[in-house]
Amino acid sequence: MNLARMFEMASEREPQALAMIEGDHALSYRDMHAAVNRVAHALHKLGVGRRDRVVTLMKNRQQTAILFWAVQKLGAVFVPLNYHMAPGDLEDCIVDVEPKLICFERSTKNTLRCIRLPEKPIYVSLDPDDGDITWEELMRNGTPSFEAVPVEDDDPAIMLYTSGTSGHPKGVPKSHKNEYLSTLSQIIQNRYDRSDVMLGVMPLYHTMGIHSYLAMAFLNGRYIVIHDVSEESIADTLHFHPVTCLYAMPAMFRHILKSRQVDPLRLRQIRKIGYAGAPMSEALIQACFETFQPEVFLNHYGSTEIHTFTTCAYLREKPGCAGRPGINQLIRVIAIRPDATPEEEVEPGDVGQVIAYMGSPEAFKGYWNRPDLTRQAIRDGWYYTGDLGTRDPDGDLYIVGRIDDVVVSGVDRVWPGKVEHVLEHHPDVQEVAVVGQRDDQMGHIVTAFVVPRRKDLTPFELDRFCQRDGRLSDFERPRKYVFIDALPRDASGKVIRRSLVEWSD
Template identity: 45%
Template sequence: MDLGTLFEFAVARHPQFDALVQGDKRFTYKELNMEIDKAAAGLQAMGVGQGDRVVLVLKNRYEMVVLYWAIQKLGAVFTPVNFRLTQEEIKYCIQDADAKAVIYEQVSEASVLEAVKDIQLLRISVQGALGADITYEELREKECGKLASPNIRVDDVCLMLYTSGTTGRPKGVPRSHKNEYGAAVAHIIQNQYEVQESTLGVMPLYHTMGMRSLLSMAFLNGKLVMTPDYGPQAVLEILEQEKISCVYLVPTIYHDLVYHADFDQYNLSSLKKLGYAGAAMTEVLTEEIFKKFNPSVFINHYGSSEVYTFSYCNYLHKKAGCAGKAGFHQNLRVVIPDPDGGSAPHDIVPAGVPGEIIVDLRTSEAFEGYWNRPDATKKAIRDGWYFTGDMGMLDEDGDLFVLGRLDDTIISCGENIHPLEVEDVIAKHPKVAEVAVAGLPDARFGELVTAFVVPKDPALTVEELDHYCKESNQLSNFKRPRKYVLISEIPKSPVGKILRRKLRNGEYEEMTMKRESVS
């Protein structure tokens, strides 16, 4: 079943249910479908057709949702990219995708227009951005007759997400209607969603987490509330006003919410189902979420753009930080790690031993390979398994714990040390707001375990941190940081992943207080 048809089924079921909200704009399913058909007919009249890639450089606004469904009805390929990208990065993605059209707004206008100045493609502007061939408003009012519906197959590509490119150029991840349908069904089941849920559209629609929120709500006739400009207070207000019932967020946003000074002033009793993904969550934050939200469902979801679900855990009250068991459509293994791609699916490590996490590709959620990147496909896909590049460990119960990226592993004095296990200890210190651990080059140790700490209390000292780690019964001495750096902010990706490479490269702002190495 193609996605556009599934959306029309939802419209037929409950046309008067609220579908999409942004500020004072509200669309029922019937009203949203009318807006979508106008946009689709306008795009079709401008030459966008089946299989064409349409690059969108937009914030999370209602127009982006309308355009998503319009593009699905045309059988074209929704290709969103981060609106914060530089002009060179945008140009790369547009050329790599061989895009038929680009859609942008004021915040991305300068970068997009510079990126496409020598490229022939349709330019569409939103929210008053200049330099376009046609505006969104003109597009939806264009006289173009009846929308011609193409013959769309389940294996046709409907979405292409670009990976963050932390290890080089971004890679296009083509996903079919079948992939996206499978991922949405898994998301609904794993998060225990029901008909007429409501959620926030705060996770970027250029990221797999944003797409799950969009699709799961549509299939359940739920309500999606868009938040183009993120801010914790604005989110708290929306949660209360719109009586949001479920959210799927990164740990950073949960941290912002539960530690907000006015948290207790908001009535969040409607919010019962919580899910997180995209980055690790400390035990301290997990406990705070249970305490302040008291959710009926709290899920850690582990996956990727390439294969939506790897695993999920719905018993975080027993095992904080656990990634749980393989997902609804999935099977996984932990194998001997090899950064050069020499591992094989049968090189399975025993319980309690760290290794690389790999997942079975015999699932409706899995892609078939990267766009224009046979080299990357060959490295990632081997013998029917996807090699994630993540380090993990299965405990004696067969539960998965994710330890970080394979290339984030610190090798100090010949010992493998995984940043998350060190971070989890330091995060429990009452004067610590956030922490990230990375290995810095060192002549004696090979790599020096280094803790980058954002203080909650300005009185925090290096000596205090080191004493805390020494006294901890959860951290072996060889894993203890040998250097502490107090910084103002942990560098992160737009979806909250710690960018350890920036820490290793010195791309951070130190606090104006004494820093020391320890022995």
């Protein structure tokens, strides 16, 4: 299914419905479709065509969404880049993409000055006096009607770059079929409907952000754009708009719950909440239940490469559980060896590496320009996620960490997620991340970085707590505790573990 057709259908079904709100500027589906056609027509005249890559360096804005649909109408590929990336990584991405066109705004234009490309793309600026052409000129040069270019289901529609927390970012092309079925699964699994209003706090360069938006667009729902996320902007948005859905990283939920500006009564209007991208502690899950009182609370475990691995909608009974495979997926937990095959499944209760079925219609075909990484990740028809997990007796999945994060201390292996899960239950621990730090005698020692709730918390108290808990062997208990004000996180809210591994007192 052509994504552009999906937006055309939504626009014809309910043309008067509000599609997107940004500040005090609202767009109906009819008005937004006209803007999409104008931009698509103008880009067509500039020579943008099927399979050309269009890079965006923009915040969450109405223009970002309009450009997305215009690119789909042209059969081109939408490539939203994380403008928070290091300049070197960003340059590598743009050179890798070989874009036909780059759209940017004032806050990101300095990033482009130092990037040298073999062939100069067309530069489109949201602001006057920058680039080859401005956004306003695109709108003036186009017409309010434009026939979408025919595309195949397997043609690329969007390419996202992974965060690169453990290495250089990798391009992940996703087809029209991938994104169509991923969005349908997003709607079904989160139980969205046509009356829903989404709080758009996740960036549109992230898979969570793009699928939050697409779900609303498919349903004629309403999407509220926040381009600079802050306590004030969230509080103002919730004050003026009856938001019903929030899909975000755990760090965003933590941020909202800690805010003194956000009215708790407004949060209770949000009936459907979901999180992905990182584990959520039991304490935070409980706080979300108490504050939001949601009808739906979903843990969505997936990746940029395959939108859904598993989901869990029964977090009250099993907090932190990743649940069962999504409606388009199969999952296995296999032996932790580089040469392990999909048939080598581990027993319930044992830790293994998580793999996902590549036959899923949500699955990518391989990394952009990286056949070496594709061969590493895709084997025997399965995608090797790099995650470590274990199944309980009911068959539900729990994620305990990453293969690269396993701490080998002496002859023993320690799963950081297991240790974190125990320490999170201490009443004076706000957040914790466990890593292996180098040690001359043991190779690595288990080190816990703790954000305490009280300043006089001691390593002795935490070690006694771990001993009394009974779920950790002696070799799994941290040998070192470091108390810090906040865990280092990337722009998506994930803990940057390599920073902790290299931490020196």
